[in-house]
Amino acid sequence: MNDTLFRIMKAILAFFLVLSQCLLLTGCWDNKELNQLAIIVGAAIDKEKNNKIKLTVQVFLPQSQSGGQQSSSGKAQVEIKSAVGTNMADAASNLQREYSRRLFWGHCKTYIFGQSLSEIGNLGRQIDFIDRHPEPREDSRLYVSDGKASDILQISPSLEKYVGDVLRKMSEMHVGADITLKDFDLMVTSEGGGALLPLIKIKHQNNDDRKMNVSPIIGGTAIFMRDKMIGRINEVESKGLLWVRNQNELPEITGYPKKGQTISLYLKRTKTKLIPKIEKGKWSVTIYILKEGMIVQNGSKINIMSKKNTKRVENYIEKDVSNSIEKALKQVKDGMKVDPFGFATAFHRKYPKEWEKVKDHWEVVLPDIYVETKVKVHILEPGLSTTTLE
Structure with missing residues (x-):
């Protein structure tokens, strides 16, 4: 009798072991194929008329495509497009109409906010999209531009593939303040409410106004009270x-x-x-x-x-x-x-x-x-x- 019970228990255990292995082989139901995505690698948010905002994004292009900004090898790396909306979600929805692939935020590590938008005191409304959306990462870096944020994305860097990569690496080397989305959220909700973001300026090489002879630099720090920029300080x-x-x-x-x-x-x-x-x-x-x-x-x-x-x-x-x-x-x-x-x-x-x-x-x-x-x-x-x- 004991041998029979042992064999039954052994068979039941083997059944559940095989069943558990089968569950692991079912694949990812939420899998996203790269050829179905338009990967955003940088975003700029500016103030527009009638209380609207303009969302400008850099979208990574496969090397086989043409157009967009060119790398040193002559192959396209990113293209830049903009859309206007009542907020970031609305602007992103309007921007999606221009792409046959779904916009994907999971690789966007650089968000630049325009000076005018930062100074009106509702930056938190736009950051709320980045906080709530499931794809943006909390270790993404935040910046304020000296002027329009979209102008920063237009820069063609000499060493990196796109300007977002330049800013991220500068932050990692502690050139200026290194502030992530999580850091900024903690500051604006802290006891004092004081916060800061690195301030980006455009440097023209040898007083040359051509786009290829400019570079982004960290030119000080933007000071915030909660989500409103109230001033700046130098280096x-x-x-x-x-x-x-x-x-x-x-x-x-x-x-x-x-x-x-x-x-x-x-x-x-x-x-x-x-x-x-x-x-x-x-x-x-x-x-x-x-x-x-x-x-x-x-x-x-x-x-x-x-x-x-x-x-x-x-x-x-x-x-x-x-x-x-x-x-x-x-x-x-x-x-x-x-x-x-x-x-x-x-x-x-x-x-x-x-x-x-x-x-x-x-x-x-x-x-x-x-x-x-x-x-x-x-x-x-x-x-x-x-x-x-x-």
């Missing part, structure tokens, strides 16, 4: 802002011992800590910043092999970092009265009861908060050379 102030946010704008920083002399440090490690404090009704924040790295260029007469001189160099670079932060604080915290630094979050975590009293008028409290910056720079090594040529 120096952007460095200070990003350092407070524990981000490196670029790995090299430079100190100035004397007029006409420079010393540059390549950062290997950086760390920022915000310490909020409320004492006798006065609010303050101390910013602790640690930076460590190696000398990559000595454009001074200082012998950096001397420990005494190494300390001097560290002080010069600390001063440069502090100056950039002070400029960012003056321009953004005091001037624009907005908090993309993260001060509100720090106070909320440490003083939740006090935060509840000021959260509805944080822009009034913010300019009166005293901020102290303490920067510490450590030179780990002097570089490969031990002497200067002077």
